[in-house]
Amino acid sequence: MRSILVFLCCFALSDALAQRLSAGDRASLDALQDSLRAMSYDIINGKTESLRQQRNDAFIPQLVNVLKTKYSFYYPFDSIRTMAKVYPKDSSFRIFTWPLESDNSTFRHFGVIQMNTKDGSLKLFPLFDNSDFSRNADTITNNKGWIGCLYYGIIQRHYFNAEYYTLFGWDANSQTSQKKIAEMLTFKNGEPVFGGPYFSFAEDTVPKPTRNRFILEYKRDAVATLNYDPEMDIVIFDHLISETGEDQKRHTYVPDLDYEGFKWKAGKWVHIEKVFHDALQLGKFPIGEPMDKKKVDITNPRTLEDIQAEEAAKKGKKKKN
Template sequence: MTKKFSSLLLLLCLSLQALHAQKLLPQDEKALRRSQDTLQKVADQMLHGLNDNIKQNALEAFIPKLVRALKTNNSFYFPFDSLQTISIKYPKDSTFRIFTWLQETDNGFFQHHGAIQLNTPDGSLKLFALIDSSDAIVNRDTITSNKAWYGCLYYNIVQTHFFNQEYYTLLGWDGNNPRSQKKLLEMLTFKNGQPVFGGPYFSFEEDTVKRPTQNRFFLEYKKEAAVMLNFSADMDEIVFDHLISEINEPSKKFTYVPDMDYEAFKWKGGKWVHIDKIFHDALPNGKPPIPVPLDMKSKDNTHIQSEEEVQAQKAAEAAAQQPATKKKPGKKQ
């Protein structure tokens, strides 16, 4: 047997082993479906329970049940798609997935919970619990671990690449409190196999007014407002609403609303570079379009003009606005 043939045979065997490792056995899939039914009932109580005690008891029941289900070999390939109140997001390369969910307290504040499950070669469980520490984080523009996580509900993951490293930009929503809500961007990377949240990846170096690079980007706004922050595949940018205070008090984030203008981040050189205005024909301050005001003094309301007269008047007005051109001096011909 030649060395080349032996190498090909070994590669084929390894490929078959990897394919087999990715299969979820029928009996395991059946057991996970039963677990999913139980988890969904408990998850509903976490979100819709009548009071904080019921929600907390549901949480304390949900977490060990979820971990027990995930310990099933190759559970990564079970989608848990019936867990309608749990957000489960995957990057393009499917190297991991993130579970996140929320609890709203009786007084209108939000707490978040989650976990990262790695896609392991042998199908065994590798899980990182996400501990919501947002209330204790004094400086939110910082780099954290999964044990000091800025809690939110993730609704999208944008995977980018730079210099042989993968970057995962997480887009999240935080219900925050009774007066405001938040959306955020943060980078997830892995260092020595451990998740790292945040980093100097949000740059404002191309803005007219320079700002320091941020480790995490936030939008905080009025509770009732609808604010967009998401990745546009057509534009290849993360696009978001430009916000202003509706009462002209910028320090009060709970008064911020969209003004019909848009900003963006573009992936350049291993970071997201801010674009302060992406539609330069946007209307100022969200004002509706209006025609050029009529000069009522020159308007003759006693005469109904024909179409030919209207066009002739427009042509005359346009000609009057053109600058006069001077002839160059020269000899008479």
């Protein structure tokens, strides 16, 4: 996990930056970003757990102080590549998340929600990872009971005069398994609410109870996807099976080249048992990066065409040599 570099879903905010931030504040944020970048690098790549923890403890208050700069919402922090950033379509808030690895290869996650305020003042909700203390992840929580993960995507839906933000996250989880998570973020009385009865299985052949949060847990070194496909307008994910026939052991689960999904209907994500009924066409579905410490941007989903193009480029180089 030391080499994971995450740079996801940053908006191009140059126009807003010029309009909102003064030249002096922008120069100050440029300098402060350099300091934050150095600390965040050590949070991911520090050789000892104590060093990573120390740098994380220093990073958090400094990030908060930096965000106190008026209209800091319009500063992208795009050089801090170890911190994931997601914005909804309406740009009403943004979420920063990052991981902290322990020496036993387990993780805690940290994050903040920064609201986009009209006067540029700071309104912030810190995210406290409660996953180690929650036996049941199918819950509805606030920012203090957050099920920690690294957010790599967000989509926004409007229904009955309310906004619904579906978040996609990744959790390295343990030495044997990893997780992909889809959950709804809503705001009640201005406060964030994570989870809710938005994942319906009522249309399944055998209907199952609605879930407050959808989680895929699978083998640590397997490749599985959970993401929104804009062309199909659905959430699509790998169908998983146990490679050893031990259905109760999630760390044995791997994709079987079949795909399920969710379709937005009447304010809920309704489960689709089988997305493709014919042969799959290459490049028509997203796939995620494998859990490989030698790779970077492992939570950034890519299409099969992207991967094949990279492989073709590598083969071309070998032929030239």
